[in-house]
Amino acid sequence: MGQETSSLVDENVPPETLTERSVDAVASLIKDGRAKKIVVMTGAGISTSAGIPDFRSPDTGLYANLARLDLPYPEAVFDISYFRKNPLPFYHLAHELYPGKYRPTVSHCFVRLLSDKGILLKLFTQNIDCLERAAGVPDQKIVEAHGSFARQQCIECKASYPEDLMKSSIMKREVPHCLTPQCNGLVKPDIVFFGEALPENFHINRMVPSTADLCIVMGTSLTVQPFASLPGLCAEGVPRLLINSERVGALGSRADDVLLLGDCDTGTRKLATVLGWDKELEELWRETSHTLQEDAHADAHVEVAGSEKSKDEKLEEEIVALTKEVDMSLKISEHRTAQIRAQVNDCDLRGP
Numbered sequence: 292m293g294q295e296t297s298s299l300v301d302e303n304v305p306p307e308t309l310t311e312r313s314v315d316a317v318a319s320l321i322k323d324g325r326a327k328k329i330v331v332m333t334g335a336g337i338s339t340s341a342g343i344p345d346f347r348s349p350d351t352g353l354y355a356n357l358a359r360l361d362l363p364y365p366e367a368v369f370d371i372s373y374f375r376k377n378p379l380p381f382y383h384l385a386h387e388l389y390p391g392k393y394r395p396t397v398s399h400c401f402v403r404l405l406s407d408k409g410i411l412l413k414l415f416t417q418n419i420d421c422l423e424r425a426a427g428v429p430d431q432k433i434v435e436a437h438g439s440f441a442r443q444q445c446i447e448c449k450a451s452y453p454e455d456l457m458k459s460s461i462m463k464r465e466v467p468h469c470l471t472p473q474c475n476g477l478v479k480p481d482i483v484f485f486g487e488a489l490p491e492n493f494h495i496n497r498m499v500p501s502t503a504d505l506c507i508v509m510g511t512s513l514t515v516q517p518f519a520s521l522p523g524l525c526a527e528g529v530p531r532l533l534i535n536s537e538r539v540g541a542l543g544s545r546a547d548d549v550l551l552l553g554d555c556d557t558g559t560r561k562l563a564t565v566l567g568w569d570k571e572l573e574e575l576w577r578e579t580s581h582t583l584q585e586d587a588h589a590d591a592h593v594e595v596a597g598s599e600k601s602k603d604e605k606l607e608e609e610i611v612a613l614t615k616e617v618d619m620s621l622k623i624s625e626h627r628t629a630q631i632r633a634q635v636n637d638c639d640l641r642g643p
Contacts, residue, residue: 297541306547307528317505317532317549318565321410326505326530328412329405332521336510336535337398337555338420343388360384371446371484378466378477385461385480388420390440395426398509398534400575401559403427404568413499417511417518419482426579434496436489436518438482445469447476489517500524506531510555513540534558 309316320326335343360368360380367373368380403426405411414432416423419439424430435441443452450471457480460467467478483489497517500506506525513519519540522531530547533539534555543550551558563572 297544299543300546300548304546306530308547309530309549312547312549314532314549314551314562315565317530318562320505320530321566327410328503329410329505329507330412330500330503330521330525331402331405331414332500332506332508332511332518333398333402333414333416333418333423334509334511334513335418337396338393338418338422338510340396340398340554340556341393341420341422343393343420343422366485369482369484371486374479374484375446375477378479379464381479382461382464382466385440386464388440389458389461390421390425393420393422395422395576395579397556397572397576398559399423399426399428400572400579401563403575404563404572406432412503413496415493415496415500415518415521417515419480426575434492434499436483436493438480438490440480440482442481443478444481445471445474445476445478448474450474452478497521498524501526504529507534508532508539508542509534509559511535511539513542532562534562 306312306316309320321329360383362368362380363373368384374381399422402411402414402423406414406428411428411432413434414423414428415434415436417437419435419437421439421441423433424441430441443454443457444450445452448469448471450469452467452470456470457467457478469476469478481490500521501524503525506522506529508522508531511518513522522540522542525531527545528547530549531542531545532549532551533542534551534553535558536554537552538550542548551561560569560572563569
């Protein structure tokens with residue numbers, strides 16, 4: 292199910308639902324009220340303009356820049372077996388990726404706009420960065436196919452772990468352990484590692500695309516299953532809009548497929564402009580700047596608190612070391628004084 296041929300549709304074949312295969316026709320579908328249940332599917336491409344690298348790009352991808360962590364192979368940082376043996380590399384990476392360091396993009400804000408207008412049925416995302424949430428997309432509208440930093444739990448007893456403690460550990464690059472008595476298992480965010488099953492929420496919502504009246508796919512290579520099969524679940528005749536740097540999957544093979552190739556933010560801005568939503572979109576994006584500043588201030592406070600504690604510890608160590616030195620000096624001095632007195636007494640006893 293969800294599989295289809297990938298050859299481009301014959302240009303002479305007319306669309307079934309759209310008036311033409313164009314962004315304007317997709318916008319008309321939305322403006323006319325014929326698209327009330329829109330499913331959006333996103334990948335790393337909508338977050339790259341926020342400064343978050345994707346995973347597989349040569350030289351710039353995350354996997355290409357993990358040499359400093361001294362891993363046996365790049366993917367080990369997300370391998371559950373390796374995590375059990377050595378969780379620290381993941382927490383060094385998590386420090387770089389943790390929500391609050393990056394600002395949502397225009398593309399994230401466009402999804403928020405669909406939600407605000409009541410026409411977002413569901414957002415399926417491969418991303419773990421939580422930028423959809425930061426943009427204001429409601430939790431109940433999001434299906435994080437590969438998990439995210441939004442929740443965390445013990446990998447042994449599955450007990451949930453407080454968000455504030457997880458954030459503190461990540462900011463300090465420390466490995467948190469379960470708070471359940473007699474467990475003390477390793478804790479990690481609910482990111483799907485290699486060797487783990489996809490979240491139950493994905494399986495529960497997997498057939499939602501079959502009920503959509505419009506599908507928008509953005510910033511994904513559609514190479515990882517089962518996420519890659521989602522666009523194929525849309526019914527025949529349901530328009531599918533691809534906003535991406537290149538054609539992917541089987542998109543473009545149906546009569547009502549529209550390809551908007553290029554940068555995701557540029558594509559969403561173009562669609563918003565045709566819809567007459569451009570001012571609303573830019574306003575939402577401006578608001579995310581304030582949210583980012585607030586988060587950054589909070590994170591800085593955590594970092595500073597951690598640094599101050601470290602300084603206090605170092606000061607305590609210096610005091611202890613200095614005390615030992617003083618004690619040693621006093622002992623040496625006392626010993627030397629005793630020797631001198633003994634010599635003086637000896638002289639007194641022998642006489643001139």
